Amino acid sequence: MGAKLNESASPATVRHRDDWAPRLAQLARLNRLEALLKQDAGGETAIAAAVERAVLLAALDRREEAKLAFIAILQKAPTHFSALNEFGTLLTEMGAIDAACRVYAEAILHHPQNPVGHVNFANLLLRASKYKEARRHYEAVLEIDPDHAPAHQGLGAVLADLGERDAAREHFRKGFRGRAISTLPYRGSAAPVRLVQLVSSGGGNIPTALFLDDTRFQTTVVVADHLEASEAPPPHDLIFNAIGDADLCEDALLAACHLTAAAEVPVINDPHAVMKTGRLANSEQLRTVPDVRTARTIVVDRSLLAGPGGADLLAGCGLTFPLLLRSPGYHTGRNFVLVQERGELAAAAAGLPGEALFAIEYLDARGPDGKARKYRVMMIGGRLYPLHLAISAHWKVHYFTSDMADKEDHRQEEARFLTDMPSVIGAKAMHALAGIRDTLGLDYAGVDFGLDSNGNLLPFEANATMVIAKPGPEPHWAYRHAAVERILAAVTEMMMAKAGATPLARAAGSAPSPSP
Incomplete structure (x- = not known):
């Protein structure tokens, strides 16, 4: 078992200024590179300097400039591996996943023996649940280098998602041995909130990409179930336990309990509390909450x-x-x-x-129109925030497979839920939500639920692994944006407050007020 997380430094206070020493060093290096490029118009040295400059622009959160810089490099050297690979990384960070896939595919085409391109491409395929294609690239890397740790990590993730968990554990063991700690890039202009994020190797983690702002938080990821005694994370101000699935992540949660036992910094989502949120446990503990019917x-x-x-x-x-x-x-x-x-x-x-x-x-969650409804409410820092309502003719209701995009009346009903949740779901359900929140005792969680004909709440799932997904840019989703942004702001504010940093102002505008 790895060392306990016992950082005793006082919580950070964010300084909104541009004289933070690491940033000054980055700017100085950028100036030197630009001076060098003015003197040398060609050659491998110039290309390497141009790639480093583009990477620095991205690190300084000047991503559009970095994008244009990479395009200029590739116009001159279209097969340059480092330029292709780093450009793919930038596009991934910017959310341009299809473009990143094309760039990585180009890198593999010209450099088939370089494992980095294969792994980066496979990671994106894995995100898209294209397991067969991802597996092929990870296995290709392991044929080139049988000890390649990132390929073992990725192949383990593929196998875990496919249910081959014994085989996955062996790849995770090889992939994370001595590599259970990694620190993500930080792009802020002031001293960051130093955050340790605990995760499980086999999935079941809270999706944090939308709210772990890399201009505010310097995130060190710790794979809890593979941390060795010789490994210790850097100093930190806050621990975010992102291990959320109690049914899947028992080993990782036990490790997280050990790691946080003597922590001298705040811990978001106490792993002991997360361990009590499995489906079987919830069916029993939530049954005692008034106005709740559990399956x-x-x-x-x-x-x-x-x-x-x-x-x-x-x-x-x-x-x-x-x-x-x-x-x-x-x-x-x-x-x-x-x-x-x-x-x-x-x-x-x-x-x-x-x-x-x-x-x-099976609990019947159909409304008078015969359609099933699944409400999702997030519980952030003890407050309730409506996230979405999915309405479907099918019993298995998920937003991405529901009838919302095609049905204006469904979207109008969802809009009412987002702006006035109490009037839509009723007093009994609001009381039930407050009881579920108090029973779970988590800083970050959510509940998916339906309603029976008597207004009782029917919980489908209540835990920390709830996804906050941004709606698309299409005009018919415009009504959803304020609610999502309000939740993301609440998560960030909760984290900053826990760390003792300057709290954020709550999102303004027409977004609904959260329920107490």
Whole structure:
């Protein structure tokens, strides 16, 4: 087990000025490079200097200038590996994922034996859940270099997502051995809030990209379940436990509990509290919250459910059809099925990964129009913020597969939820949300839920792994932006306040006020 996180330095106070020493050093180096480039118009030395200059521009948060600089370099040297690779990195950071993929593909085409291009491209394929293509690139790297740590890390992530967790653990062991700590680039102009982010190697982590602003936070990522005793993170002001899935990340959460046991800085999302938010635990602990109806949930060996006596076993546990089966550790509807009748049970169980499955009571969350509704509310720093409402004709409701884009009346209903949540979901559900918030006891969490015909809250999921996703730029999503920005501002404000830094002003404008 790695060293405990016992940084005793006082919390940072952000200084809004431009004389921070590391930034001055970057600016000085940039000036020297620009002077050098004026003197030398060609050659490999000039290209290397130009690439370094473009990287520095990006590091100084001058990303559009950096983008133009890379384009200029590649016009002169279109196959230069460092220029292609660094440009791909910049495009990825800017969210231009398709363009980054094209640039990395070009780097691989001209430099097929360089493992870096393969790994960077595979990482983007993995983000898009293109597991087969990502796996091919990681394995190509390991043929070139069997000890290449980033390729082992990536291949482990692919296998973990595919349910091959024993094989994934072996690759994680090789990939993170002695490499469980990494510090991300910082682009601020003043002293940062130094943040340690605890993560799990096998997924189940809180998506933090939208609110971990790299001009405010200098983030050191610690893979908790692979931290060795010889490794210690740098001094820090705040710990963000981003390990969020209690069903998937038990080992990582236990490690995080050890790491934070004697921490002398604030900890966001105490791992002990996260460990109590698994689906089975929530079905029991949230049942006692007034105005909440939880689905009866049991864990059953998959082989038993796939056998001839599976339906009788469930009946003996009080479950009737239709019911839901789910593999632990998956989200966004993956490996999650509705079993309408007992004759479908064996095939459904056999088609899911994992040795054990959740068998879950089906609670009807359809409205008077026959459509299912799934509300998502974020719980940030003890306050409630509406994030979205998805309406669908299908029982499995996810925003990206719902009818929202095609139905103006659905969007109008969602807009009312975002601007006046209490009037839309009612007093009973608001009271239930406050009870769930208090029961979870997390700084950052969310709950997906429906409502029954009596206004009771039906929780589908309540934990820390909730994604805050920005809507697209299309005009029909304009009504959603204020609510999302308000939540992101609340997360940042909560983190800054925890670190003892200057709190941010709350988002202004027409965004709805959060509920207490």
